[in-house]
Amino acid sequence: MAEPETPPADEWRRSASEQAVAGNWSACRAVARKLLLVSPRDPIGGYFFSLATGRLGDAASSGRSADWACAAIPRPVVVPLHKELFTLQGLAAGHRDALRRAVLVSPDQGAGLFNLANMEVRRENYRAALTQLRRANAARPLDPGTLGEIARILGLLTDGAHPGAAFLRALALSPSDFNALRNMGLWQRKQDRSAEGARWFRRAVAVNPTSREAQGELGRALLSDGHLAEGWDRLERFRLPEWEPPIDGLPRWDGGPVRNGALLLWSVDKVGDELLFSVFLERARQAAGRVIAVVDRRNVALLSRLHPQVRVIATLPEEDPADPDWRPVTGYPLEFAGRFFSAQPADLACPGGHRSLPRKAGSGGGSLKIGISWKSDASLVGALKSTRLADWSPVLRQPGCRFFSLQYGDVARELDAFPEVERIPGFEPFGSTLAFAEIIADLDLVITVANTTAHVAGCTKTPFWVLLPTGFGSSWFWFRERADSPLYSRARLFRQPVPGDWEPVFGDLAAVLAELAAGR
Numbered sequence: 140m141a142e143p144e145t146p147p148a149d150e151w152r153r154s155a156s157e158q159a160v161a162g163n164w165s166a167c168r169a170v171a172r173k174l175l176l177v178s179p180r181d182p183i184g185g186y187f188f189s190l191a192t193g194r195l196g197d198a199a200s201s202g203r204s205a206d207w208a209c210a211a212i213p214r215p216v217v218v219p220l221h222k223e224l225f226t227l228q229g230l231a232a233g234h235r236d237a238l239r240r241a242v243l244v245s246p247d248q249g250a251g252l253f254n255l256a257n258m259e260v261r262r263e264n265y266r267a268a269l270t271q272l273r274r275a276n277a278a279r280p281l282d283p284g285t286l287g288e289i290a291r292i293l294g295l296l297t298d299g300a301h302p303g304a305a306f307l308r309a310l311a312l313s314p315s316d317f318n319a320l321r322n323m324g325l326w327q328r329k330q331d332r333s334a335e336g337a338r339w340f341r342r343a344v345a346v347n348p349t350s351r352e353a354q355g356e357l358g359r360a361l362l363s364d365g366h367l368a369e370g371w372d373r374l375e376r377f378r379l380p381e382w383e384p385p386i387d388g389l390p391r392w393d394g395g396p397v398r399n400g401a402l403l404l405w406s407v408d409k410v411g412d413e414l415l416f417s418v419f420l421e422r423a424r425q426a427a428g429r430v431i432a433v434v435d436r437r438n439v440a441l442l443s444r445l446h447p448q449v450r451v452i453a454t455l456p457e458e459d460p461a462d463p464d465w466r467p468v469t470g471y472p473l474e475f476a477g478r479f480f481s482a483q484p485a486d487l488a489c490p491g492g493h494r495s496l497p498r499k500a501g502s503g504g505g506s507l508k509i510g511i512s513w514k515s516d517a518s519l520v521g522a523l524k525s526t527r528l529a530d531w532s533p534v535l536r537q538p539g540c541r542f543f544s545l546q547y548g549d550v551a552r553e554l555d556a557f558p559e560v561e562r563i564p565g566f567e568p569f570g571s572t573l574a575f576a577e578i579i580a581d582l583d584l585v586i587t588v589a590n591t592t593a594h595v596a597g598c599t600k601t602p603f604w605v606l607l608p609t610g611f612g613s614s615w616f617w618f619r620e621r622a623d624s625p626l627y628s629r630a631r632l633f634r635q636p637v638p639g640d641w642e643p644v645f646g647d648l649a650a651v652l653a654e655l656a657a658g659r
Contacts, residue, residue, distance in 0.1 A: 148178050155187040167191040317346045321353055324360070331610045331638065333360040333619060351377045362615035367486075370615070371478040378407065384470045385433055385455050392471040394426060394479035400468030401429035401450070407472055409517075410435045410572065411591035413442075414598055415616060418489045418626055419476040420446045426479065431455075431467055441573040441598060445494035484618055487625040498600045499581045507656055510545040510579060510596075511560065512587035523612030524588050526641055528553040528560070533649040534586070535559050539656035545578075545585065545592050572598075579603075584655075586648065589614065597627040604651075606644055609635040 151174040158167035168191035174184035192200045310319050324339035340357035347353065355377025362370030375382075385405055392402055404423060406413045413434050420442070424430045429450075434442060436453040443451045450465060481487050511534075514525035528550070535542055535557065542560045544550065547568035554560055563578060568591075575595045579585055585596040585603035589612075596603035605624075607613050613634075616626060624630040633644050 148174060148181065151177070152181075152183050152187075155184070155191075159187060159190060164191045164194040168195065315346055317343055317350070317353075320346060321350075321356070324353075324356060328356070328360055329610045329638065331613075331619070333363045336360045337364070351379070359615045363613070363617075363619055365484045365618060367481050367483060368478065371475055375475055378472070378475075382407065382472055386467055386470070389467060389470045392427065392469045392476075397427040397429065397469055400464065400466045401431050402427035403431050403433065403455075403467035403470035404473040404476060405433040405470065406435065406474065408474055409591070410437055411594035412474065413438050414572065414591075414594040415626060416473050416477070417442055417446065417598075418487070418493050419473065419480065420449050421489060421494065422480045423471075423476050424449055427469075429465060431465065432473065434473075437570065437572050440571050441576055441595075444496070444573060445598060484625045488628070493597060493627060495597075496576050496580045496599045499577075506539055506541045507583045508541050508543065508581070509652075510543045510582045510585045510587075510592075512545045512547075512585075512590060512592035514546065514548070514550075515588055515590040516548060517590070520608075520612045523608045523610070523639075524590065526588060526606065528557055530641055530645055531557075533645050534652060537649060537652050537656060540652065543582065545575075545587065547591070568592075586652075589617065593630075597630065600629065602629045602631070603627075604631045604633060604648070606641070606648075607632055607634045608638065610638040 151170050155167050155170040155174065158164075158170060167187055171184045171188035171191060174181055175188060178184065307323075310316065310323065313319060320339050320343035324336045324343060327333075327339060328336035337357055337360040340353055340360060343353045344350065344357055354373050358370045358372070358374030358377060360370075361373060384403065386403065389403060402423060404420070406416075408416075417432075417438075420430060420432060424446075431450045431452065432442065432446075433452055433455060439451050439453050442449070455467075477487060511531065513528050513531060515521040517524065543563050544554055544560050545563075545566075545568070554562065566578060568575060572591075572595050575592075576598050579596050579601050580599045582601055585592065585601055586606070587593045587596065587603065588606045589608075593603060593605050605617070607617055613619075617624065617632060620634075622632050622634075624632065633647055635641060636643050
């Protein structure tokens, strides 16, 4: 007697499972789609379609399929599938509860705990993430990725234990683990050991040369130690996808003269950094002949004033400029133009000094007029660069000084608590930087953290003091272990002695300010 023919649905379920085991996700999805066409409410088809779609990178479709399949599968019958479906739901839509359900279904699976920990990190719930990672380490002992992540989270917690041992343990288990190598580099940079950080980033890049993040981290570590040529090269690799010029197909500038047209310099960074790197505009003009600079609208008036021989605009016109000599024929990102002129930090100083607005403040008797700015809103490192106005008490008590707020953002409550800091009528910190610079030009001194205010001050002849964090928060162009800046001749730098400790900085500021006021 002939065996009964296997129903197509059973065959497709088996085929989808085999394709999934083999990692053939396109074939798995195609088979699951056939199954669902024949049996639209088949939960196994929904499961494999969701799983394959997620592996192929379509998280939204995967999540929707997981929602349906999860509801369709009877829980007492196919419990193991729910762990995968809950995971797919959580990863697709960022649902923490779905990832928690996945862990409840399979509490001893380190991968589920690791996923949940990553979700907590994205929510900045570092302690909760650390708890899940320690559970993952217990379920999957000595996994290098888990140990490296534990070390990273410990580093994010201000009262966390010393993470170096965890990094070294992870590397001892897997010396070529990319994440462990990169984490060790990041930790070294956080401790203000950029040379050591660069050493670990080199090893990470050797393992994974295509990692843009590791190339960028290596570049910043090298630049901060004054290794400009290689540092720019590495950082360019990181920034390459953002390098699309405003004109499609515009050739890259090679640093030489430009004939029958102009060099187009464009910015891929923020308002303050545009002002910093504007020091390269005059050098680029001298090298290329004609320069068009595309910058943030807020900077157009100020940079046009400082660089009258450069055409400074916010957007390129749809048609070529009427004068063919000003038609862009080659281009380069403004932030990296310095690579054509600078082999070491000392070379960054523009001959004749940074172009700047003249001072309006008088010298001699009377109180010093001092503008202050105490925090940054930079997305990644703003908190590391920021202080509280309350921290400035030793400075604000100095006699012979009047203090004016140059701080942007909603700081009314802080200013109400410190009436000794005066408000400037009509001050619009998010308006034209030319107006901002003219206010600063009427002051005797600016004291600021490393934010846009510092760079606006750098475009004036007003002296300014910059408060710098140690480690991650200090951008490469402030370099390390120096009290001056090759880019700003009127800058004086006050650095934290150890990461996170501002108290000695304000003590030094108060002492130096007292001497300045006394000698006035």
